[in-house]
Amino acid sequence: MNELLDFFGTNREMIYFIVLSIFVGVEVIGGVPTVLHTPLMSGANAIHGVVVVGAIYVMLSVDPTDYLALGLGFLAVVLGTLNVVGGFVVTDRMLDMFKKK
Amino acid sequence: MNHNLLEICYLIGSVTFILGLKMMGNAKTAKKGNLIGAIGMTIAILGTILLFEGQVSSLIYALIFGGIAVGTVIGWTTAKKVQMTKMPELVSMFNGMGGACAALISLIELNHHYHTVSAESSSYGTMIAIVAGLIIGTVSFSGSIIAYLKLNGTMNKPVRLPSYNILNTVVMIAVLGFGAYFVYDGGNMTLAYLLFLAAAVYGILFTIPIGGADMPVVISLLNSFTGLAAAFGGFLYDNKVMLTGGILVGSAGTLLTLIMCKAMNRPLSNVIFGAFGGGASAAGEGAEVKGSIKDIQVSDLAVQMNYARKVVIVPGYGLAVAQAQHTIHELEMLLEERGVEVKYAIHPVAGRMPGHMNVLLAEANVSYDKLVEMDDINPEFEQTDVVLIIGANDVVNPAAKSDPSSPIYGMPILEVDKAKSVVVNKRSMNAGYAGIDNLLFYDPKCSMFFGDAKKALTSLVAELKTM
The missing domain is CATH 1.10.287 (Helix Hairpins)
Structure with a gap:
């Protein structure tokens, strides 16, 4: 558990980056005609x-x-x-x- | 200095990917969007090579530029030469190449790791990124190759091993378990190759039971897999452009997959685990078929169309297979000259990919505004004199509305049975991809115009010209 938290701590920016990118991906595709x-x-x-x-x-x-x-x-x-x-x-x-x- | 410049290149790359994808969501800006993405990609690639800080032997430079040259020539010529009907399988093939690339990167990293670094210096995080890239990239690679073979007809029947759902789940868990053990244990090169092999087997097993009609969904899903594999590579090297590109495609691809499933009104789990073809035909036989089908001669059909006020054409995969898009356009122009209003009804999942029909008809110069999407054309069928269905089947099957036992029940369809008369062009009475009977063919309003789409339409055009 501690290792996991450490991992989050050291890679915090990267994880933020990933999460925000996911939202960008979804936003960009939304509402595209078939x-x-x-x-x-x-x-x-x-x-x-x-x-x-x-x-x-x-x-x-x-x-x-x-x-x-x-x-x-x-x-x-x-x-x-x-x-x-x-x-x-x-x-x-x-x-x-x-x-x- | 170089390092910071490279980061700027990657920032430009990331922004162009987002901007490019956004612009591709609109028909007017799509072409420019694609170009912008390509420019960003070039900047990112050139930056990586030219701004690298460190000693690199000329052999390596030669191999890199040689590899890029080979890939460019092959990629460019195949993409330029391919017939428009073969595009879905080509996209699948390119996707597989990307997956293989990600898997190879992981293999090289592992090789490097065992040769030079002492095992404990690599953190779990690094190891997870390498192993995940290996597994996901490989599954995407072998899965895409199977999808390619299925789409080009080499492998046209879904292959179902006994209790394949259980088998696939067991193999999936085994591969994941193997991967977890590999990360925990540190692994070695032999185990790495075994893991590669196991993931390849899973990719094959995953794709092989799925029928041709569901391939677009599978390709879209594998597309997002490759994106994910690229993102793990980005995590490994702390490379932002790989991260943005990979995750963008990963999430956008997943969403696109879900949109496609929604158009077919089937949950994704049903596409992957559901027995659409095999189990479905058994269920379909349950529906009682009443009445008989009737043929129509080309001369009668020509008369009917010549004196119609409004004709709606429903294109399907049969049109693409027969390469009849130019002939159908000729028919459309001929009818328009004689004052018949002609429109095309496009079902969201007609063909092998969403939008497949649009691309195909656009190739034949059919005007963009003649293509009408399902929700807009459905109310128009009541005022339509003749509906001509070319090589489409499941998308007009009324069982989707009326028969709860049907496997396609609930899928929105083109309500062609509201028109005054329906003519279906098919090669034979064989069932569509879903493997189920179509009650529409037994409708008294419906008649069958058998034959290969191109030949049948050519004879119809010739007949019309004599009138």
């Missing part, structure tokens, strides 16, 4: 590609002689980038179709 759900899902999909930042960060601090880590890291960067680029491009294509003629 027609836009698919592009929105796709756009959100692109945004969680931000995980690639983590992959890059890991790569930057990896030991250059640790080939396992280098291999996995490279794969992570490829997959993360795929998520980001593919996600934004496909969303853009979907939204192209909503243009008024």
Whole structure:
């Protein structure tokens, strides 16, 4: 129990940050018309590609002689980038179709 | 100095994500919103690489830029080339890639941890973030791959292992227990790979019993999972842009999942644990089917439509599969030329994703204001002469209103039976995704126009042109 309270104490700002972000997420999506759900899902999909930042960060601090880590890291960067680029491009294509003629 | 500059990059990234998502909630600003998000993402990625403080070997830089180049080329070309009907599965695939990325980060961190750091120096908090990222990322990865296979038709039947609900729950608890033990014990690399494998198995088991019609909900849910995995990564590195991006998608994705479930009038637990396909067909057989169905010839249908004042088209997944969106637009223009008022009735869950029909019809240049949402079109059916249903089934099934034993009972439907005449285009008398009979087809007002949507519509257009 004490450990848990300590954890809260040391990470207080982070926890506030998380809780407030959750509310922002809910607010941002609220009231979106059904027609836009698919592009929105796709756009959100692109945004969680931000995980690639983590992959890059890991790569930057990896030991250059640790080939396992280098291999996995490279794969992570490829997959993360795929998520980001593919996600934004496909969303853009979907939204192209909503243009008024 | 660099460090503070990087924090500013991350702040810009976070703000663009929020702003971008907000703008995507409106058709007018959506495209710009997506672009703003992409710009913020680029700033965050470039900042991470260029503002890093520390010695980095050129090999690593080469691998990072190489990885980004490979990912960009593959991602860009697939996204550009894909047919609009295949979009749902592509989104699912990209989502899986993000999940895999999060899982790999955790594996690398663990590898690093066992090689260099003495076990006690990592706090439980760090370990929880690593293990949670591993489990959630992996479940999202393997689940998305299954969803992808289901949507592209490779795996088109829900697979139900005996007592799969109990099995899945047991596996889920086992994976969570394993994860908790791993954190407590400190683990080792072999256990880490085992945990990865166990989570992958759970992801498969979780997705495999769910039918194609429910895939949008599952993809949306897995989408929020990946967001959560990214957020754990952000927690691990105290990286604010990963935290904002991840949590934003995590909470927005969860809400979107719930909205979709609400449109189908089914609780989320029912989608995940409920036996929609299998158990449902058994329940559906209980409903008594009276009367017979009747066919309509293309010439009769052409006459009917030519002399109608108002026609409402109800598109469904069959239209997408047959790639008939251009043909339906041709039919619409032809009828409009002859003074027939034509509208499209869009059910919130028509197709494989909410809004799927809108995207599809927009591709064929159907004007945005001809697409009418369910609540607005329902009162109009009484003044409608002909309703043409193309490859839709469950969304017009009157059992949703009249038969409490039906598995779709309570789902709001398009009330097409109020129209003067209803014509249904279907490939065969096979039941829809829910696997239940549709009483509408036995309605005396309703006639069937069998055939592949594209072929059937092409013949109808040709017939109309001769008149």
